[in-house]
Amino acid sequence: MAQVERPLSPHLQIYKPQISSVxxxxxxxxxxxxxxxxxLLTWWLTAAAYGAAAFTHAQGxxxxxVGQLLLLGFTFAFFYHLSNGIRHMFWDIGKGFAIETMNKTxxxxxxxxxxxxxxTWFLGMTMGGSA
Amino acid sequence: xxxxxxxxxxxxxxxxxxxxxxxxxxxxxxxxLIPLGIWLLSSFVAQIGNDHDAFKAWLGTPGRSVGTSxxxxxxxxxxxxxxxxxIEDYVHTRWINMTLLIATTFICVLLGTASIxxxxxxAFGG
Numbered sequence: 001m002a003q004v005e006r007p008l009s010p011h012l013q014i015y016k017p018q019i020s021s022v023x024x025x026x027x028x029x030x031x032x033x034x035x036x037x038x039x040l041l042t043w044w045l046t047a048a049a050y051g052a053a054a055f056t057h058a059q060g061x062x063x064x065x066v067g068q069l070l071l072l073g074f075t076f077a078f079f080y081h082l083s084n085g086i087r088h089m090f091w092d093i094g095k096g097f098a099i100e101t102m103n104k105t106x107x108x109x110x111x112x113x114x115x116x117x118x119x120t121w122f123l124g125m126t127m128g129g130s131a
Numbered sequence: 132x133x134x135x136x137x138x139x140x141x142x143x144x145x146x147x148x149x150x151x152x153x154x155x156x157x158x159x160x161x162x163x164l165i166p167l168g169i170w171l172l173s174s175f176v177a178q179i180g181n182d183h184d185a186f187k188a189w190l191g192t193p194g195r196s197v198g199t200s201x202x203x204x205x206x207x208x209x210x211x212x213x214x215x216x217x218i219e220d221y222v223h224t225r226w227i228n229m230t231l232l233i234a235t236t237f238i239c240v241l242l243g244t245a246s247i248x249x250x251x252x253x254a255f256g257g
Contacts (some may be wrong), residue, residue, distance in 0.1 A: 028217060031213045031214075031217070032214070032217065034210070035210050035213070035214055038206060038207070038210060038242065039242070041246065042242045042245060042246045042249075045246045045249040045250060046245055046246065046249045048183065048186055048187070048190075048249060048253055049248070049249035049250075049252045049253055051183070052182070052183040052184075055182075055183040055186070056182075056183065075172075078168065078172060082164075082165065082168060082169075085161050085165075086165070088161075089158070089161070089162075092158065120172070120173075120176055123176055124176045124179050127176070127177060127179065
C-alpha cells in the first residue's frame, strides 16, 4: 500500500514555522518525551519495590548529571504537555479558535511552561535533602 | 444528503468502527491526569534526597498509594492512546505499523502493571 508512488502535498519543510505549527508538533514531541520519561518512573518505582540497595542505585542515577538533564527535560515536557493539553480541551468545547486568541493562548502556554519548570526546580534545589 | 445507511448512522461507529472511544478516553485520562500529575510531581519534588525508608513511609498511606496507582493507570492508558496515534500517522508499512502498535500496547500494559504492583508492594510493607 505504502509503495504506490503518489504525489505528496507540501510538507513541514515547505512552510515557514509559526507559533501554531511549532506548538502543535511540540505537543506531540513532549508526549513522546513523557512516554520515554515514564520508563524512568517505572524503573524508579520498581527499584523502590526491590529494596533499599536498588532504590539507592536509582536515586544515584537521578542525581548524576545525565539523570538531572533527563529530569529537567521531563519536567519541561510535563508542564508543556499539561498546559497545551488544557488549551486543547478549550478547543474541544469550541472555544479559542480565533487566530489572535490562539496566538495569545499559545504564548501563555510557553510562559506557563517556563515559569512552572523554573519554579519546580527552584523548589527542588532549595528543599532538596531537607524534606 | 447522506450516503450512510440508517443503521450505520444510529450505531455511530464511523469508518474505523470505534466511534468516539479513542478520542473520549484520551480526554478522560487527560482530565484525570491534570490533578493527579500536579499532585504527584510536587510530592516527588518534596521527596528529593529522602532514603528508602522515608519514601516507603510516604507512599505507604492508603490515600497516597491509591492516588499514585490511579495516576499510573491513567498515565499508561493515555500513553498507549497517544503513541498509537503517532504510529498510525507516520508508519505506513502495514507489518511495521501492526508490530509497533502491538508492541506499544504490550509495553504499556507491562509497565503499568509492574509500576502499580511496585506501589502496592511498598504500601503493604514488602
